[in-house]
Amino acid sequence: MLNTFIFVVxxxxxxxxxxxxxxxxxLTNRLTWSAYSTQFLERKALFWGINPWHYGIIPILAAHVVGVVAPGTVxxxxANQDTLIILESLGLGLGLFALFGCLVLLPRRVNSPLLKRVTFASDYILLILLTLQTAxxxxxxxxxxWGSQWYLHTAVPYLWSLAAMSPRVDYMADFPMVLKLHAAGAFLIVALLPFTKLVHLLFLPIGFIKEPPILYRWRAKHMP
Ligand code: HEM
Structure with missing residues (x-):
């Protein structure tokens, strides 16, 4: 039942x-189609949060995807033990770097009264979910x-079976709960993407340049 919910529904x-x-x-809410910036309200913690987060998570996500699209090459x-250890160690370092970023970004919003005013429930939910996903x-x-190896023989064929509209839950059913939570977290993040500022992920960086500017209106007493 739980497996069907997590891996099919x-x-x-x-x-x-x-x-x-x-x-x-x-089409209906174009001006929110971005990670609207809080940089002008607070930039020091932002720097130490956003950089580790992006430099850590982007290569990790790319590695997840390469495993799916080119499992044979990976x-x-x-197969070379040295390469395996180097890549896994690199992944771990990047994961910890990304987690560090989350752990800066979350308190940043909680502790600043100014930021709290522009923080929606969706921002908190997303940040907490990303932190848990990384953890x-x-x-x-x-x-x-060695996850990078067994991923290719379990999660990858399962993900392909999803794409083929014929989900093979048996590939994932016997894993410990933590992997099921990791997979469920990933699907939840995808589900929340269109409702949150994570929607900016759908832009190539160049797209930002072409986008219309975001309009901010502040009353004078809110200005930093
Ligand atoms: C939003 C999507 C996802 C995010 C943000 C994410 C994030 C991460 C992070 C940060 C790590 C730690 C990497 C490391 O420290 O080496 C990791 C590892 C892992 N993830 Fe994900 N993940 C996502 C989706 C998935 C999905 C859908 C699966 C499979 C069903 C999956 C399976 C794994 C496995 C097996 C590992 C361990 C890799 C290793 O041992 O090197 N992930 N993920």
Missing amino acids: LPYVALALLIFVTPYRY KGFL TGIYIATFMR
Whole structure:
């Protein structure tokens, strides 16, 4: 029951929301189609949060994707023990770097009265979810060795079975709960993407330049 919910219901609901809500938001609420900046309210903690987060998580997500699209090539790479250890260590370092970023960004919003005023429930939910997602990933990488290898023989065929509309839950059913939570977290993040500022992920960096500017209106007493 739980397995069916996590590995069948959640991913398809997430995909449906992504496909239908994203264009709706793009067409009806264009000015919110971005990670609106809080840089002019607070920039010191932002620097120490946003940089580790992005430099850590982007290569990790890219590695997740490369495993899915080119499992054979990755398998060849990881067959060499030295390469396996180097890549896993690199992944762990990047994961910890990303987690550090989350742990700066979350209190940044909680502790600043000025930022609190421009922080929505969706911002908190997203930040907490990303922190948990990163933490469960680090746990898996540390205590369920060697994830980069068994991922190719379990999660990857499962994800392909999802894409083929014929989900093979058996690939994932016997994993410990922490991996199920990690997968559920990933689907939840995809489901929330069109409702939160994570929607900016759909832009290539160049897209930001072409986008219309975001309009801020502040009353004088709110100005920093
Ligand atoms: C929003 C999507 C996701 C995010 C942000 C994410 C994030 C992470 C992070 C930060 C790590 C730690 C990397 C390290 O320290 O080496 C990790 C590891 C891992 N993730 Fe994910 N993940 C996502 C989706 C998924 C999905 C859908 C699966 C499979 C169903 C998955 C399976 C794994 C596995 C097996 C590891 C361990 C890799 C290793 O041991 O090197 N992840 N993830």
